[in-house]
Amino acid sequence: MSYALGLEVQSAIFGLLTADATLVALVGGDIFDAAPPGAVPPLYVTLGEESVRAAGDSGGAGALHRVSLRVVSVTAGFAAAKEAAAAISVALDGARPTLAGGRVVSLRFARAIAKRQRGGEGRTIDLRFDIRVDADA
Structure with missing residues (x-):
């Protein structure tokens, strides 16, 4: 399988985050595809890097998306x-969002790294999730 479901996976992740009442109570609508320009909110989430590799099996074509959030x-x-x-x-952990061109087989937490920003003010936490998708047959 290729990167054909990349945008669908991103849209599904964004949808799950913006629909989660607990997260929205913490960050409001401050969930972005990229860091906002200018003055930033005191707490926000950005979609980060993604790597994808083929992960088909005897059941058909598939891919493993490794998605980062910050x-x-x-x-x-x-x-x-x-x-x-x-x-x-x-x-996200264990969610099964709907994709138009395939299906999510698994969505699992992989790791997190918490860091202080330069100068001691501010913090970042980078999370990574592994999302296994299969193409529609």
């Missing part, structure tokens, strides 16, 4: 960023 807090301390990261994990 939680950014402009304040010192990890509490707010960790709350948002936890909400993302709950919203």
Whole structure:
């Protein structure tokens, strides 16, 4: 399988995040495809890098999408960023969003890395999820 479902996977992830009441209570509508220009919100989420590799099997064509998300807090301390990261994990881990051109076989949390930003102010948490998709037969 190719990268044919890349946009559908991104749209599905974005939809799951923006529909999650817990995450929205924490970050409002501040879930972006890229970091917002100019003044940034105090806590927000961005869709990050994605790598994809073929992952077909005897059942047909498939792909493994490794999707990164970033939680950014402009304040010192990890509490707010960790709350948002936890909400993302709950919203995504095990979810089975609908795709028009295929199906999600699995969506699993893979890892998280929490870091201080330069100068000590602000925090980031990078989350990675592995999403196995199959093409419609």
